[in-house]
Each structure stands twice: as structure tokens, then as C-alpha cells.
Amino acid sequence: MKSKQIKIALRNCGHIDPEDIADYMSKDGYAALGKCLIGSREGVVETMKKSGLRGRGGGGFPTGKKWELAAAVPGEKKYVICNADEGDPGAFMDRSVLEGDPHSVLEAMAICGYAIGADEGYIYIRAEYPLAIKRLKIAMAQAREAGLLGKNILGTGFNFDIGLKYGAGAFVCGEETALIKSMEGNRGEPVMKPPYPAQKGYMGKPTNVNNVETFANIPAIINNGADWFASIGTEGSKGTKVFALAGKVKNVGLVEVPMGTTLRELIYEIGGGILNGKKFKAAQTGGPSGGCLTEKHLDTPIDYESLKQAGSMMGSGGLIVMDEDDCMVAVAQFYLDFTVEESCGKCVPCREGNKVLYQLLNKITHGKGELEDLKKLKDFSEVIKSASLCGLGQTSPNPVLSTLDNFYDEYYEHVTEKKCRSKHCRALIKYIIIPEKCVGCGACKRACPAEAISGEVKKTHLIDQEKCIKCGACYQKCKFNSIIIE
Amino acid sequence: MKAIKSIDDLKTLTDEIKVKSIGDKKKVQICIAMATCSIASGSGKVLEFFKEEMPKQPFEFMIRSTGCLGLCHSEPTVEVTLPDSDPVVFGSVDVKMARSIIDDFIKSGKTIDGVIEGN
Amino acid sequence: MACQIKENEIKEKVIEICSEFKNDPNDLIAILHKAQNHFGFLPKEVQAAIAEVLNISSAKVYGVVTFYSYFTMEPRGKHPISICMGTACYVKGAEKVLKEFESKLEIKNGQTTPDGKFSMNTLRCIGACGLAPVIMIGEKVYGGVKQEDVSKIIKEYE
Numbered sequence: 001m002k003s004k005q006i007k008i009a010l011r012n013c014g015h016i017d018p019e020d021i022a023d024y025m026s027k028d029g030y031a032a033l034g035k036c037l038i039g040s041r042e043g044v045v046e047t048m049k050k051s052g053l054r055g056r057g058g059g060g061f062p063t064g065k066k067w068e069l070a071a072a073v074p075g076e077k078k079y080v081i082c083n084a085d086e087g088d089p090g091a092f093m094d095r096s097v098l099e100g101d102p103h104s105v106l107e108a109m110a111i112c113g114y115a116i117g118a119d120e121g122y123i124y125i126r127a128e129y130p131l132a133i134k135r136l137k138i139a140m141a142q143a144r145e146a147g148l149l150g151k152n153i154l155g156t157g158f159n160f161d162i163g164l165k166y167g168a169g170a171f172v173c174g175e176e177t178a179l180i181k182s183m184e185g186n187r188g189e190p191v192m193k194p195p196y197p198a199q200k201g202y203m204g205k206p207t208n209v210n211n212v213e214t215f216a217n218i219p220a221i222i223n224n225g226a227d228w229f230a231s232i233g234t235e236g237s238k239g240t241k242v243f244a245l246a247g248k249v250k251n252v253g254l255v256e257v258p259m260g261t262t263l264r265e266l267i268y269e270i271g272g273g274i275l276n277g278k279k280f281k282a283a284q285t286g287g288p289s290g291g292c293l294t295e296k297h298l299d300t301p302i303d304y305e306s307l308k309q310a311g312s313m314m315g316s317g318g319l320i321v322m323d324e325d326d327c328m329v330a331v332a333q334f335y336l337d338f339t340v341e342e343s344c345g346k347c348v349p350c351r352e353g354n355k356v357l358y359q360l361l362n363k364i365t366h367g368k369g370e371l372e373d374l375k376k377l378k379d380f381s382e383v384i385k386s387a388s389l390c391g392l393g394q395t396s397p398n399p400v401l402s403t404l405d406n407f408y409d410e411y412y413e414h415v416t417e418k419k420c421r422s423k424h425c426r427a428l429i430k431y432i433i434i435p436e437k438c439v440g441c442g443a444c445k446r447a448c449p450a451e452a453i454s455g456e457v458k459k460t461h462l463i464d465q466e467k468c469i470k471c472g473a474c475y476q477k478c479k480f481n482s483i484i485i486e
Numbered sequence: 487m488k489a490i491k492s493i494d495d496l497k498t499l500t501d502e503i504k505v506k507s508i509g510d511k512k513k514v515q516i517c518i519a520m521a522t523c524s525i526a527s528g529s530g531k532v533l534e535f536f537k538e539e540m541p542k543q544p545f546e547f548m549i550r551s552t553g554c555l556g557l558c559h560s561e562p563t564v565e566v567t568l569p570d571s572d573p574v575v576f577g578s579v580d581v582k583m584a585r586s587i588i589d590d591f592i593k594s595g596k597t598i599d600g601v602i603e604g605n
Numbered sequence: 606m607a608c609q610i611k612e613n614e615i616k617e618k619v620i621e622i623c624s625e626f627k628n629d630p631n632d633l634i635a636i637l638h639k640a641q642n643h644f645g646f647l648p649k650e651v652q653a654a655i656a657e658v659l660n661i662s663s664a665k666v667y668g669v670v671t672f673y674s675y676f677t678m679e680p681r682g683k684h685p686i687s688i689c690m691g692t693a694c695y696v697k698g699a700e701k702v703l704k705e706f707e708s709k710l711e712i713k714n715g716q717t718t719p720d721g722k723f724s725m726n727t728l729r730c731i732g733a734c735g736l737a738p739v740i741m742i743g744e745k746v747y748g749g750v751k752q753e754d755v756s757k758i759i760k761e762y763e
Contacts, residue, residue: 014519014555014565021487023550025500026507034493089691092732099521100553127638127675128731130744131522147489155492168634168673171729185633187672203631246693246734253735254556284692318734320692334695338729344672523733526746558735 004270006232008240009056009093009216010256013100018135021142024103030148032222036111037156044115045071048218050226052238057083057174057211058289058315059391060237060304066208070116070198073206080112080121081202081209083179087126087171088287089338091318093242094212096254098125098132101216102139106149106162108215111222113160116208121160124179126167136164171288171342175390176201176209178344189346190390211316213242233259237303241314247283247321248275260301263293267321278323282406286315288335288342289395291402292328311402313395327424328407329414333361335399343392350393353384357400367427369415378404423485426470430486433474435460437482444474444483513546514592515573517565521554528580529562535584536564543588560602566591577602610644610651618643619654630659633669637676646680674729682717682724684762687741691730697737698751703727705755722762 007013016023024030036044049064070078082105086094098105109121125133140162143149151159170188172178178188180202201207217239221229230238237259243266246252250272257266263283267273274280282292285302291312293300300306304314322331336358345351360377363369381397388394404411413419420428433444433453440458452468455461463474463483475483490496518524518533533551540547557563560577566587567573576587577600590596622639626632636655641647647670649663656663670676688694688703707713710723717724733739736748740758747758 010556013553014517014563016552017550018553019551022503026503028500030496031500034496038493086732087729089695089730090693090734091730092734095732096521096554096556128728129522131525142487145489146487147491154490154496166635166638167675168638169675169728170673182634183631185631185669187668244734246737247696251557251559252693252737253558254554256556287692318692320696322696326696334692342729522731522746523735523748526733526736526739526748558733561735 004261004265005256006240006258007256008220008229008232009097009213009242010100010254011220012104013096016101018100018102019138021103021139021146024101028223029103029219030107032219033107033110033114033148034154035222036114037154037158041071041115041117044111044222047222047226048115051221051229052226052233053214053217053221053229054237054304055211056213056217056241056316058088058286058313060314063210063214066198066210067112067115069196070118070206070208073199075117075206077120077203077205078113078116078118079202079205079207080109080116080118081176081179081183081197081207082109082121082123082215083174083176083209083211084123084125084129084132085167085174085179086129086212086316087167087174087342088289088316088318090246090284090287090320091244091316093244093254093317095129095132096242097212097216098129099135102132102136103143104219105136105212105215106139106143108218109162110149110153110160111218112208112210112215114158116206118206118208119159119161121162122165122183122202123162124165124167124173124183127169133164133166140164170344171338172344172390172392175392178390179209180207187344189344190392192389213317234301234303236305241302241317243317243319245271245319245321247319248278248323248326249273249321250275259303262299262301264298266302266319267298271321274321274323278325280321281324281326282322282328282331284312284320284322284331284399285318286313286395286398287318288338289313289391289398290315291398292322292331292406294406311405312398325422325424327365327420327422328403328410329361329420330365330422330424332399332403333358333365336361336396339392339396343396347387347389347393349384349387350389350396353380353388354393354396356380357384357397361400364411364414365420365425365427367414367418367425371412371415373415374404374408374411429470430465431463431468431470431472431475432484432486433461433463434482434484437480439480439482441480443477443479447473447477449473510548511567512569513548514569515548515550515565515567516540517550517552517567517573519554519557519561519563519565520551523558524554524561524563527561531581532562532564532579532584535581536588539585539588543593545592557602563602568592575602576600610648612650615644615650615654619651619658623655623658628659630661633659633661633666634673637666637670641676646677648678674726677726680717680721680724682722684723684742686723686725687728687731688714688725689729689731689733689737689739689741690727691734691737693734693737694730694739699738701752702738702740702750702755705752706759709755709759723759 053063054060173182173188178190182188197207242256438460445453452464652666656666
């Protein structure tokens with residue numbers, strides 16, 4: 001991808017052997033830890049505050065402030081946790097860092113431990129990342145052997161060691177209180193905040209939880225200085241952000257750009273534009289918790305505040321590009337399907353409310369929606385947002401509200417005209433044979449699993465709309481472009 | 487790696503490693519991305535090929551398997567850095583292209599297809 | 606499904622696994638992962654044994670097993686097929702791939718073939734979105750999977 005990128009979190013990925021600690025050290029690996037251990041814990045916290053780094057997992061909470069809160073809580077025993085649960089579908093930033101530069105995370109966790117007064121850390125990693133787990137285990141063993149983890153690190157008297165804890169396929173465990181519950185061997189059900197993990201977290205002790213990408217930035221900030229980091233990005237969002245560009249874009253992959261880069265630059269300059277010459281329709285940010293950006297947002301500089309104002313959120317960095325063939329009502333339904341499955345079930349607004357949203361969307365995409373359903377979608381969404389216990393429920397209606405706001409026409413057509421302009425919703429489309437183009441080869445008839453096509457050899461064939469199950473097999477088979485979708 | 491006993495020792499060791507890597511810059515350096523996407527796209531075969539073929543060549547070399555450069559659209563990717571030159575990244579590398587990288591690009595200095603610009 | 610494994614074999618293995626984690630109930634999830642890797646699934650007999658060794662209730666173990674999608678109480682096939690239904694794969698046509706697997710194997714998502722060879726489940730994002738649509742068979746990742754590729758992929762395991 002093009003050089004509008006500045007690689008900080010991804011600085012070493014693709015350039016070092018992640019299974020060789022010496023390679024990491026050739027790029028000043030562990031120098032930042034050494035620098036911190038010479039100075040004071042308060043100094044480290046001040047540097048983090050000055051840098052302006054904000055949590056890269058989605059919340060965007062100022063990292064320095066988070067560390068300051070944990071440092072201020074009295075207690076002999078504290079914990080550092082790295083959230084490597086990366087559950088957002090479409091996001092793979094953390095996986096790349098863990099597979100490509102695992103030592104950067106270990107070093108950063110040790111720095112955090114020093115700053116807040118913790119001697120133990122855990123990486124909570126999803127089980128779906130076996131290669132990342134393998135490389136982390138190797139890195140941890142190497143760091144211990146080199147005396148960079150464990151007791152009396154670098155002869156300074158500072159003790160810090162790291163263990164691994166595994167997820168087991170629950171998106172909600174990306175929420176920090178649910179994550180902590182899971183680490184304690186429980187169902188991943190979030191709890192009320194306050195108390196925040198900084199006050200009472202893992203095993204009831206003060207705990208600081210940060211995301212992989214947040215940690216990956218830290219050694220670079222310590223080595224190059226807070227001012228350097230703060231000189232990149234926008235007023236309220238310093239530094240860079242890693243985005244996972246996916247979907248209908250030519251150059252699918254990971255990019256790291258300064259905060260404030262526009263959507264247009266991301267999609268067209270770095271991403272190479274839309275696949276197959278199609279028209280850009282929307283870009284979903286923030287995964288199931290986010291919303292979509294449309295043509296009118298193409299020149300918006302992307303940062304935490306601007307995305308919120310646009311009705312979306314930064315999220316972890318997944319950016320799914322959609323084109324004219326994507327039905328935005330179906331997209332909202334897809335996200336609600338996910339949310340309903342992943343809801344922990346503890347609170348009524350999320351558990352029951354999201355089911356209602358899903359059922360309404362399902363009704364609409366199956367051609368049975370009514371105009372009043374659109375109002376119900378909005379009303380339920382607002383209740384769920386304001387009454388849910390945790391971030392999952394509080395953000396789950398965002399895809400609905402965002403698509404309703406930006407693509408109201410599509411919803412309107414689905415319910416009043418029973419029409420899907422993207423020709424995606426099966427119940428609202430018809431496959432029709434154009435008589436002038438049909439040569440009567442019979443390929444469609446043979447392919448049809450519902451025996452819905454009639455016609456003799458070399459004569460125009462006809463699809464019986466009552467029998468047609470809209471599978472599209474005939475459309476795939478026809479070599480004469482004589483079948484259209486209406 | 488032996489246990490590093492002090493911050494000064496860390497600095498000394500880091501300096502030694504950096505001196506060695508300056509020496510490595512005189513070699514042909516080959517980095518093959520071996521992340522999940524890379525492996526799923528067949529980078530394992532490419533790595534094996536380079537490991538087999540490079541020792542037969544008449545120049546010093548270094549092979550590294552790395553994480554990915556984020557170029558999912560063009561995996562498997564291979565980054566080649568000739569002595570005193572900037573790195574060049576090749577995309578969609580298979581064994582056939584790997585052969586051409588060695589024979590044409592490295593040994594004969596020819597330009598070949600498959601370079602990914604701007605990295 | 607009734608468990609075919611002998612009771613004493615279960616007990617012995619569970620004791621061995623739990624002791625690796627010093628019988629700490631906090632490590633229940635890691636213990637369940639190891640147990641599932643060994644037994645292939647987590648029937649109630651295995652869950653009861655874990656509960657007994659860790660000195661926690663069976664209800665607690667059952668609650669955790671049923672909460673997390675990775676854990677299964679039904680045996681997986683010899684070649685478990687996981688189809689990613691994350692957003693990137695969805696927009697690139699993962700639903701069609703799922704339907705094709707269902708059609709070719711004559712089972713639905715969540716089921717195992719009668720001969721125990723293949724089982725199917727959906728995953729929410731393996732993190733290989735650059736290769737969408739993605740499936741995994743065991744630990745092997747296949748990228749850019751189209752409907753037309755499904756038969757060929759199944760043949761690799763026959």
C-alpha cells in the first residue's frame with residue numbers, strides 16, 4: 001500500500017523474525033524498558049499522558065489517565081492485562097502485531113507494570129489465533145531466558161512476569177469486565193462499572209487493561225518521546241491508527257495512517273479504489289458496534305470525535321468497504337444476527353431488545369415489513385442503547401440507526417414497494433428470462449433444483465415465479481446473459 | 487540468549503547486535519512473510535524453496551521469516567534487499583517467481599514483474 | 606450424545622489435565638480447551654469429572670461450556686470444517702460457500718456427517734479477512750474460497 005502510511009504499531013512487522021529476540025533488539029527492542037527502569041514510575045505515567053495516546057481497542061480512553069488511575073490505587077498486588085480478544089469480525093490488526101512483533105507487547109506490558117506497580121500480567125488471547133499463541137509463547141520464553149521478564153529485571157529489583165489466558169469464542173469477552181470474568185473461569189458476563197478494573201479488577205485487585213495495538217505503540221513512544229508521538233495526528237486523537245481494510249476494495253490488508261487521514265485517502269489512494277469498477281456505497285467502521293460512513297463522509301478526517309459525530313465509532317480499526325451490490329438493510333440484519341448470538345444474556349434490553357431488532361429486520365428483508373416497523377426499529381434501538389448493561393448492548397443498535405439514517409430510502413423501498421435495489425434480498429427479487437436473448441439450450445432448466453423452468457429445446461424458456469426458490473442456479477449457468485435479476 | 491544482568495549490559499548487547507546487523511547489510515537479505523494469511527496463501531513452499539536454493543548461490547545471504555507487511559491482497563510476499571540498496575517487495579510469489587527473483591533480479595540485476603510499489 | 610469413552614479413562618485424563626493447572630478453578634477455560642483437544646468434545650461425563658476434581662459444581666462447568674462457542678458437547682468430525690461468517694467474508698459471499706458445503710455434505714451447519722468424517726460450524730472471524738471468504742479445516746486455513754472450490758476441497762480429505 002502507498003506511502004501515506006506511518007508505521008508505529010506495525011514498525012517491525014514484516015522486517016524482523018518474531019521468533020528471534022535478537023532481531024527485536026536490533027530495532028532497539030527492550031531499550032524503552034531499560035529507559036523506564038532508570039527513571040521514576042510517575043515519570044512513565046507523565047510520558048504516557050503527554051503523548052496523548054488513547055486506547056486503540058475501541059473505547060479511546062486516554063491511556064496515560066488509565067495508568068494514572070491504576071497507579072494511584074493503593075495495594076501490593078496489581079495486574080496488567082493485554083486484551084488480545086480481537087472479536088470484531090473484519091479486524092486483524094492485533095493478530096498481525098502478535099504474529100509479527102510479539103516482543104513489543106511484552107515489553108510494553110512490563111513498562112505498564114512498572115508504572116502502575118504491578119508484578120504480574122496476562123495476555124487474554126482468543127483461541128482462534130493459534131499462530132499468535134505459538135509466537136507469544138516463544139517470545140515469553142526468550143524474554144525470561146534473557147532476564148527481561150521474571151525476577152529482578154536488569155538487576156533493578158523490578159519483578160514482572162506474563163502468563164497467557166485463552167478465550168473460547170465469545171465476542172463479549174472483548175469488554176474488559178467480561179474479559180476479567182472469563183479469566184477467572186466464569187461465563188463472560190460483564191458487571192456494572194464503577195468499580196472500574198483500575199479499582200477492582202482481576203481477582204478483586206487493581207487491574208489495568210489495554211489493547212494489543214495500544215501496547216504496541218508504547219516502546220516507540222518511550223524511545224522517541226511523547227512530543228514526537230503528539231506531533232502526529234489531530235488535536236484530540238494523537239498518533240496513528242491501524243486499519244484493516246477489507247470488503248470490496250482492491251488492496252485488502254492492513255494500513256497504519258496518521259489520525260486525521262480521510263476516508264477517501266484510505267479507500268482510493270491507499271486501498272486502490274473499489275473492486276470491479278463498482279460504485280462505493282458505504283464503509284463500516286467499529287464492527288457490530290459501529291455505523292457506516294457514506295459518500296458524504298469521504299473527505300472527513302478520521303479520528304475518534306469525527307467518527308462519533310458521523311454516527312459511527314473508531315472501534316478496533318476494522319473498515320469494511322461496501323459497494324452498490326450490498327443491501328444496507330441486509331447488512332444491519334447481519335450485524336444483529338451476530339449481536340443476538342453473542343449477547344451474554346444477562347440484561348433484558350440487550351438480550352430481548354436485540355432479538356426484536358433482528359426479527360424486524362428479518363421481516364423487512366423477507367418482504368413482510370411495514371412502514372411502522374421502521375419507527376419500531378428506531379424506538380427499540382434507542383431504548384437498548386440507553387438501558388443496556390455494557391458496551392455490547394449500548395452499541396449494538398448502531399448499525400441499525402446508522403443505516404436507517406443514511407439509507408432510509410432503501411428501508412422505505414423494502415417495506416412499501418417490496419423492492420431491494422441491490423438485488424440482494426431473495427424474497428424481493430425475481431429471476432426473469434429475456435425472451436429475445438434465450439436460445440433454448442436448456443442449461444437453466446437442468447440446473448434448477450425446484451423444476452421451476454419450462455421450455456422445449458431451441459425455444460424460449462420460462463421461469464415459474466411461484467415455484468422459483470431464487471437460488472440463482474439458472475443465473476450462474478446461463479452462458480447467454482439471458483437471465484436478469486429484477 | 488544469556489540473562490542480561492543490567493541496563494548497561496543491555497546497551498552493550500544491543501550495540502553488538504546492531505554492529506552485526508550492519509555487517510548483514512552486505513548480504514542479500516530475503517524476508518518471507520509467514521503470518522496466518524501468508525501461510526494460507528502458500529508462503530511455506532516459497533520459504534522452503536529459498537532455504538534450498540540460496541545455499542547454492544555464489545553470494546552471502548540471509549533468510550528471515552517475518553510477520554506480514556499487511557499486504558493481504560498480494561500474499562505470499564517476499565522482501566528482497568540487495569547490498570546497499572532499498573528493499574523491494576514482491577507480491578503473489580510462487581516457486582516459479584521465486585526462481586526468477588534469484589536468477590533474474592538478484593543475479594542478473596533485471597527488473598521483473600510483481601513488485602509492489604510504495605512500501 | 607452418549608459418551609463412548611470409559612469412565613476411568615476420563616477420570617485419569619481429567620486428573621492429569623487439572624493437575625497441570627494446580628487444580629485451580631480460575632483456569633477452567635484452559636482446562637476445558639485441553640480436555641476438548643484430548644476427548645474431541647465435552648460430554649457431561651467429562652464435565653462432571655472436571656467439576657469433581659476442581660471441587661466446583663457441575664452446573665458451573667456446564668454454564669461455561671454452553672456459554673463459549675468453541676466448546677462442544679457433540680463430537681466433531683475427523684475433519685472439522687469452520688466457515689468464517691465475519692463481515693469481510695460475508696460481503697465476499699461466505700453464505701454461498703456455506704450453502705454449498707451443506708449441499709455437498711448433506712448436513713446442516715452444526716452437524717456431523719453420519720460416517721463421522723466431517724462436521725461443520727461457523728466462526729466469527731479468523732482474522733484472515735484479506736483472504737475472504739475463508740474456511741478452516743482443522744487448523745488449515747483456505748482463503749478466497751468460491752462455491753466452485755468446495756467439491757475439490759472436500760475431495761482432499763476423502
